[in-house]
Every structure is written in C-alpha cells, then in structure tokens.
Amino acid sequence: xxxxxxxxxxxxxxxxxxxxITKILADSQINILGFSITSVKDxxxxxxxxxKTQEAYQLFKEKGFAVAITPAIxxxxxxxxxxxxxxxxxxxxxxxxxxxxxxxxxxxxKKAFFIFEVDNFEESLGALKNNGYNLLTKDYIK
Amino acid sequence: MFWNKxxxxxxxxxxxELQLKKLKEVVKRVYERVPFYKKKFDEKGIKPEDIKxxxxxxYLPFTSKMDMREAYPFGLFAEPLSEIVEVHTSSGTTxxxxxxxxxxxDIELWAExxxxxxxxxxxxxxxxxxxxxxxxxxxxGLGFHYGAQKIGATVVPASAGNxxxxxxxxxxxxxxxxxxxxxxxxxxxxxxxxxxxxxxxALKLKKGSFGAExxxxxxxxxxxKRFGIEAYNVYGLxxxxxxxxxxxxxxxNGLHIWEDHFLVEIIDPETGETLPEGQEGELVITSLSREGxxxxxxxxxxxxxxxxxxxxxGRTLARIERIKGRSDDMIKVRGVMxxxxxxxxxxxxxxxxxxxxxIVLTRPHYLDEIEVQVEMSKEVFSDDVKTIENLRKKLExxxxxxxxxxxxxxxxxxxxxxxxxxxxxxxxxxxxxK
Ligand SMILES: [Zn+2]
Numbered sequence: 001x002x003x004x005x006x007x008x009x010x011x012x013x014x015x016x017x018x019x020x021i022t023k024i025l026a027d028s029q030i031n032i033l034g035f036s037i038t039s040v041k042d043x044x045x046x047x048x049x050x051x052k053t054q055e056a057y058q059l060f061k062e063k064g065f066a067v068a069i070t071p072a073i074x075x076x077x078x079x080x081x082x083x084x085x086x087x088x089x090x091x092x093x094x095x096x097x098x099x100x101x102x103x104x105x106x107x108x109x110k111k112a113f114f115i116f117e118v119d120n121f122e123e124s125l126g127a128l129k130n131n132g133y134n135l136l137t138k139d140y141i142k
Numbered sequence: 143m144f145w146n147k148x149x150x151x152x153x154x155x156x157x158x159e160l161q162l163k164k165l166k167e168v169v170k171r172v173y174e175r176v177p178f179y180k181k182k183f184d185e186k187g188i189k190p191e192d193i194k195x196x197x198x199x200x201y202l203p204f205t206s207k208m209d210m211r212e213a214y215p216f217g218l219f220a221e222p223l224s225e226i227v228e229v230h231t232s233s234g235t236t237x238x239x240x241x242x243x244x245x246x247x248d249i250e251l252w253a254e255x256x257x258x259x260x261x262x263x264x265x266x267x268x269x270x271x272x273x274x275x276x277x278x279x280x281x282x283g284l285g286f287h288y289g290a291q292k293i294g295a296t297v298v299p300a301s302a303g304n305x306x307x308x309x310x311x312x313x314x315x316x317x318x319x320x321x322x323x324x325x326x327x328x329x330x331x332x333x334x335x336x337x338x339x340x341x342x343x344a345l346k347l348k349k350g351s352f353g354a355e356x357x358x359x360x361x362x363x364x365x366x367k368r369f370g371i372e373a374y375n376v377y378g379l380x381x382x383x384x385x386x387x388x389x390x391x392x393x394x395n396g397l398h399i400w401e402d403h404f405l406v407e408i409i410d411p412e413t414g415e416t417l418p419e420g421q422e423g424e425l426v427i428t429s430l431s432r433e434g435x436x437x438x439x440x441x442x443x444x445x446x447x448x449x450x451x452x453x454x455x456g457r458t459l460a461r462i463e464r465i466k467g468r469s470d471d472m473i474k475v476r477g478v479m480x481x482x483x484x485x486x487x488x489x490x491x492x493x494x495x496x497x498x499x500x501i502v503l504t505r506p507h508y509l510d511e512i513e514v515q516v517e518m519s520k521e522v523f524s525d526d527v528k529t530i531e532n533l534r535k536k537l538e539x540x541x542x543x544x545x546x547x548x549x550x551x552x553x554x555x556x557x558x559x560x561x562x563x564x565x566x567x568x569x570x571x572x573x574x575x576k
Contacts, residue, residue: 066520
C-alpha cells in the first residue's frame with residue numbers, strides 16, 4: 001500500500017507550543033520522522049510524520065488537541081543536485097497538486113522521501129504509480 | 143380577542159391621565175407606609191407632592207434587587223401581614239431570595255393580567271390549558287392558574303417536571319394550550335418523539351405561552367414547527383407581580399404592557415438617564431396598582447426597546463421587544479451595547495456546535511478593541527491552514543454583523559479558555575475604564 005499518513009495539529013502561535021507537542025511524543029517514545037509548520041498570524045497547523053500514527057493520534061486527542069489524520073503520498077528523491085526539482089516536476093506533469101509537504105530521510109545521504117498531501121488521494125496516487133519512481137510504503141517507516 | 147377592550151384600546155391621552163392619577167396615589171402611599179421608600183425619598187429631597195406630571199417620575203429614586211434583599215423578608219410591604227394573603231419568592235443567584243406579598247386585590251389584579259394575556263392570543267373558556275410552570279413559591283404556576291380560571295378555561299395544574307406524565311396528560315385530556323418555559327417546551331417535543339413515539343404535532347395543542355427565561359426567534363420557530371402551534375412570549379417578574387406584566391399579541395411583534403397598571407421607562411443602564419423612545423436600554427417598571435408591595439422605578443436589569451406605534455391588533459398599549467439580555471451582562475464597546483449571547487449565537491450559526499469563547503476588551507489607542515477568542519473544536523478542525531483561516535474570517539464577519547462593531551476573532555486551542563463552575567466567565571475587560 002502506498003498510502004502514508006500525516007498528523008495535523010492546530011496550534012496557536014505562542015512560545016512553547018511546539019515544545020508541548022514534541023514533549024508528548026518524546027514521553028511516549030514516538031519517533032518524529034518528519035515535520036512541517038504552516039502558520040498565518042495567530043495560529044498554525046503542525047504536520048508531523050511519525051512511526052506510530054494511530055498511537056500519536058489517540059494521544060493528542062485524549063489531551064484535547066484539535067487533531068486530524070490526513071493521507072499522503074511519499075516519493076523517493078535521488079540524492080543529487082536537482083533531485084527534488086525532478087520529483088516535483090514529475091508530480092506536476094501528472095496534474096497532481098501538492099497541498100502540504102514535508103521531507104522524510106530514513107537513511108542519511110542515502111534515502112530521502114518527499115511526502116505531500118493532495119486534494120484527491122486515489123486519483124493522484126494512480127497517476128504517480130508505475131512511473132519508475134519509488135513510492136514510500138509502510139516498510140520504510142521505522 | 144379582548145378581555146378588557148376599553149382599557150386595551152384606550153385613548154393615549156386618557157391613559158396618561160389615568161397613569162398620572164395612579165402614580166400620585168402610589169407615591170403617596172409608599173411614602174406614608176413604607177419606611178424604606180420614605181428614607182430614600184427624603185435622601186433625594188423629594189416629596190410625593192413634587193410629582194406633578196408623568197415626566198417627574200425621573201426625580202424618584204430607583205429600586206434595585208439589592209434593595210429588596212436588604213428589605214428581606216417583608217420590608218417593602220405596604221400593607222400589614224393581616225392583609226397579605228399570599229407570598230412568592232424568586233431565588234436569586236446569591237444571598238436571600240426576593241419576597242413578594244399579595245393582597246386579595248393583588249391576586250385579582252394578577253388574574254386579570256393573565257386573563258387579558260391569554261384572551262389576546264385567543265384562549266377561551268372552551269380551552270384546556272396545561273400549566274407546566276412550577277407551582278409553589280415560584281410565580282409561574284399560580285399566576286397562570288388564577289388567570290386561566292378567570293377566563294373559565296379548564297386548568298390542568300400539571301406543574302413542572304414529570305415529562306412522561308405531561309405528555310400523557312396532553313394526549314389523554316386533549317390539551318389545547320400549554321404554558322411553560324420555552325426550553326421545557328422543546329424538551330417535551332423531543333421526549334414525546336424519542337421516548338414515547340408520539341408525534342408532538344399530532345397532539346391537539348394549538349398555542350402556547352412561553353416565558354420565565356430568555357429565548358430567541360429561532361427557538362420560537364422550532365417550537366411552532368415541532369408542535370404545529372402558535373408560540374407567544376410572556377414577560378413578568380416576581381418583584382412586580384409575576385408573569386403577565388406583558389404578553390405578545392397575534393402580531394408577534396413585541397409584548398403589550400398593561401400600562402394601566404405599570405408605568406415603564408427605558409434607561410441607560412450605566413448613567414440611569416431616561417432614553418428617548420425607540421432606543422434600547424434597561425426596562426424600569428413602576429407598579430401603579432399593587433397594594434401589598436408597590437414598586438417604584440424597579441430596575442429589572444432586562445434590556446429591551448419600547449415601541450408606541452399603533453399595533454395591528456388594535457391595542458394602543460405600548461410594546462416591549464423580546465428581552466435581549468441582562469444589563470449585568472452588557473458590555474459597551476465604542477458606545478454600542480453588546481451582549482455575549484449575540485456573539486454566542488453568531489458563532490453557533492457558523493460552526494454548528496456550542497462554542498467555547500471569551501470576549502477580551504482592550505483600549506490600546508483610546509479606542510475600544512474587542513477580541514473574541516474561539517476555541518478550535520474537533521468538529522470544525524481542518525488540517526488545512528487556508529480552510530481554518532477562511533473559517534476565522536467567516537466567524538469575524540458574522541460576529542461583526544451581529545454586534546455592529548468591528549471585531550477581531552482569534553482561534554485558540556481546545557480547552558485553553560478556562561472553565562468555571564456553572565457560569566463561564568465570558569468577558570475579560572482590560573480597559574481600566576474607572
Ligand atoms: Zn398587538
């Protein structure tokens with residue numbers, strides 16, 4: 001299965017907010033594999049890619065956060081100049097719109113994935129599959 | 143339909159004459175009989191003979207709920223206890239309750255007010271009226287009871303509670319009129335449908351008189367739809383007499399005040415000054431005909447607007463708008479009166495869920511700023527910043543429309559607004575006005 005999942009959390013733009021989130025994950029031995037922050041003036045959404053998605057989701061929910069799970073696609077980036085550009089070019093050539101993105105590096109200098117959300121998951125995945133690009137599966141998530 | 147057409151359609155000039163005559167009498171009576179009033183009048187240097195026109199009422203001191211607590215239990219009675227045939231109380235949120243004393247004539251007056259009110263909405267002796275207001279110290283139950291009996295309707299004194307039995311009675315007796323709080327009416331409809339499999343609109347109910355709490359036009363529509371009835375608004379308060387001080391007519395465009403018995407003013411709750419007609423403010427009532435416990439310029443804390451234009455129903459008596467809020471909850475921002483419930487309503491409309499919110503007032507550059515902090519709820523959370531920002535803007539727009547001044551809406555994390563026991567602290571005023 002080529003579907004991976006990203007956790008989105010609503011946060012106010014205030015000092016110490018990110019720390020609160022990372023602490024919760026650290027205390028539960030959940031590993032952050034990648035993350036991104038998008039914010040406007042007073043608030044933002046933190047996106048995290050973790051090894052134990054369901055566990056992390058339950059944890060944030062219990063602690064009263066506004067949290068959601070979003071499906072995403074991961075595609076391997078070749079470690080060379082212009083590697084990311086090539087992948088992004090390929091994605092847009094297939095008419096897939098990248099909504100939010102983050103990068104996951106399972107093996108430093110060896111393997112990296114560009115993980116992104118799309119507006120129409122199944123359709124986008126279909127367009128990107130079987131094109132010679134390596135898509136992220138759960139096996140890579142450790 | 144009219145219970146007392148002569149009075150209800152009275153010529154305005156004659157009405158003012160009657161009011162002035164009664165005002166002079168009641169002021170004299172309380173000055174002579176109630177030490178509390180004598181003291182207050184003397185402090186202001188006013189004598190009953192100083193009241194020469196209706197306008198002169200503005201020289202009289204206000205009476206507040208606090209005054210009533212101090213006079214507990216019988217300090218405001220203008221008759222000896224031997225003449226008092228009934229007492230009622232209204233429980234305050236803090237301290238001692240407010241006590242109201244009625245002479246036999248007061249009870250008759252009360253019945254007359256309710257009789258007028260119910261007749262106005264078409265209730266006759268052929269109706270079966272179920273009174274689901276509490277009977278007892280609370281004024282709701284007995285007030286309606288006396289009035290409905292005066293009309294000759296068949297009274298079902300169900301009192302409040304025991305919802306299953308209420309619905310059984312409505313069904314078995316063929317109740318045609320109900321009197322209860324609007325929130326209980328909605329509960330009755332829900333209970334009938336969900337718990338008993340009875341379609342509330344299939345009951346014989348035709349109309350209802352609802353009050354004793356604040357409610358909205360949306361609630362009216364909901365009650366009317368669920369039961370298939372006409373729902374009317376009743377207003378009253380224990381300090382004045384109980385329910386029946388004012389009631390809606392079939393025009394459903396304000397509540398007629400029985401002005402031959404009550405003299406009403408609208409004041410600015412902050413300054414105490416009388417406001418011109420048509421302006422929103424706090425309702426102040428002087429009871430002109432009460433014997434047991436007349437009230438002079440009682441500050442109701444209720445916010446409304448007074449209208450004197452002639453009503454479609456033909457009555458000449460003034461109307462008050464549906465009570466909009468309590469002056470204690472009111473906040474003035476850039477000279478505009480704002481009530482937390484307006485904001486709550488607006489957020490509810492946008493989000494569809496009960497909001498947790500807080501209003502923060504500041505005055506950074508000699509101008510009031512109002513910020514409404516709304517907790518992001520799980521129900522409306524989106525994983526997309528753009529979508530959330532759009533929601534925020536929508537909230538801002540709707541709240542602005544509701545209150546009429548520029549508002550900043552900030553989304554905050556769930557559970558970040560402090561919860562307190564019972565009433566939530568909705569307003570944080572950082573303006574340092576005084
Ligand atoms: Zn009318």
